[in-house]
Amino acid sequence: MHPLGEKYLRKNALPLLWCPGCGNGTILNATVRAIENLGIRDRLALVGGIGCSGWIPVYIDADTLHVLHGRAIPFATGLKMSDPNRKVIVFSGDGDCLGIGGNHFIHGARRNIDITVIMVHNQIYGMTGGQVAPTTPTASKTKTSPYGNPEMPFNGCELARASGATYVARWTTAHPRQLSKAIAEAIDHQGFSFVEVLTQCPTQAGRVIHGTADPAKLLDMIKANTISANAAKDKSAEELAGKFLIGTLHHDTQRPEFAGYYYEKIHKAAAAN
């Protein structure tokens, strides 16, 4: 086993439950490297939602809460507010985060509470067998959109930014180094940070939406479908149609962070009492 795996994987939880070719292993890898680089293992509080990606923190040997579908951010809020020195990381799928957990997501961002949300975006409900997600492209056929998805997909990064998140980045499993760097930046950031990861799901999204279960082809498709935020600045709307911007999309270090702001009030109230 790789020394980082030796150091950070929760051995008795192995083997990983993901399908061959899944991108979650890449995200686990990128996260572990970020944790190692920041040296914050003892301050970590990890929270996983429900779905394939909710399992990422289960395999990291730290303190982990694997919770209810859609509710990872509220649980994380309780962990952060019970000890503001914690570094809290939430792993949530696109359905978990933007569908059933959408309200918690926008309010977590609005509060600008110091929680890092890593949203694993595979365009589909994978674990339950390939149903349409809030991120599934319009017209895509899935198990529950057999005539083509009549809905428009959410843009998680724009939603995060509009809701008040102060660090927003998007990368893909085809960019593992940049992804790890962004996760480290997000964890280090004092405020609500959001990292969206476009990833391949060979078993469900691959077969059902994209017509291939080959992870290499799916990674190529993801790459072809993205453009760096810097390069996008000179492009027209037509050229950017259907493309996902990648890179750091928003970084605001000025807005007060919720836990720090509130704990100042608590200290004052306690001192006055």
Next chain:
Amino acid sequence: MGQEVNNEKVKILQGNEAIVEAAVAAGCRFFAGYPITPASEVAETMAQRLPQVGGVFMQMEDEIASICATIGASFGGLKACTASSGPGISLKQEGVGYASAVEAPIVVINVMRGGPATGMPTAVGQQDIMQAKYGSHGDYEIIALMPSSCQEAFDLTYKAFELSEHYRVPVYVLSDEIVGHTREKVRIPANLSPVERKKPAKENFQPYKAQANGLLDGMPGFNEGYRLLIDGQLHDEQGNRAAHLPDVCARLTERLCRKISDHADQLVDIESSYLEDAEIIVVSFGSPSRPSLRAVKDARAKGIKAGYLKLRIIWPFPETKLVELTAGARTLIVPELNIGRVVNEVKRAVGGQKEVVGLSKLGGLLHTPGEIQAEIERRAQACTR
């Protein structure tokens, strides 16, 4: 506000405020909630009080988030509490089940109003007693206490924190709109110490390795060196999911239930009076306890051998003790502010050995003493006839 006499502080408090004072005294340092009538004063008072003792109040985006944040804070190392009523308690049910499965000590305050649906937001009800026990999916057990006065709102909330830490289980305080909005004298002992949260030994630590009595030994917290895995999936003693291991899942489900039901005898909290020679006993809980006691006294004044019971812990249901206490009685009357729920538990407990009469009252009004007394007299006459 209040004065200290004989090592206790005497205050005039609303039931909802008494709950907060008890929570603070018990060491609760985290509350997450959402506004709802008739429980809002719990959140308002928490918002004021908790920061004064270094604690955190959070108004969350909804009821679901409130209970989830409460569970997060519990594992985060704080004694934690949420409160709501009717629709809000329904929304919290998934969280109650999760807390039961991961054995998170939390206290859930339900200031009961009339239902179903939006129901009667400003009027009393006791229609959530079965929900407290059965509201979430799957097999699990909880503990529920029912105050009938502001003093009991204080005493039983403090006790709820003790029980939730000891049994590592969600504990309900099933208060109601009348208790919540009544103001009366509350005696707060000056020497109340915070409820202890015992830490498990770190050597050979397994988060879900129970003692012989089915209880976990202490409550670990995040970032204390345990490297916890806490999972709402059925899990083995290490915390790893065990959905593929039928024996492990069966054992855990059984333990989650039996750690409460096996201790039912230790979880009895009943007050009684006039039982010695009682032929007709009123079995009461929550707000109807007070007109019940009045009715029993008035019936006694008329020479009727009436007795009075008040169940302060309703779940687990105190069947054995109830049978023992009512052994000499012929008739049991069960006044409740619902269609008639606990009366069935009483019938089940006494097993057809005596007459059990429900005295259901709906519509958001409390029984008057006269209504209960009339039922006592009716049963007394039926006997002499």
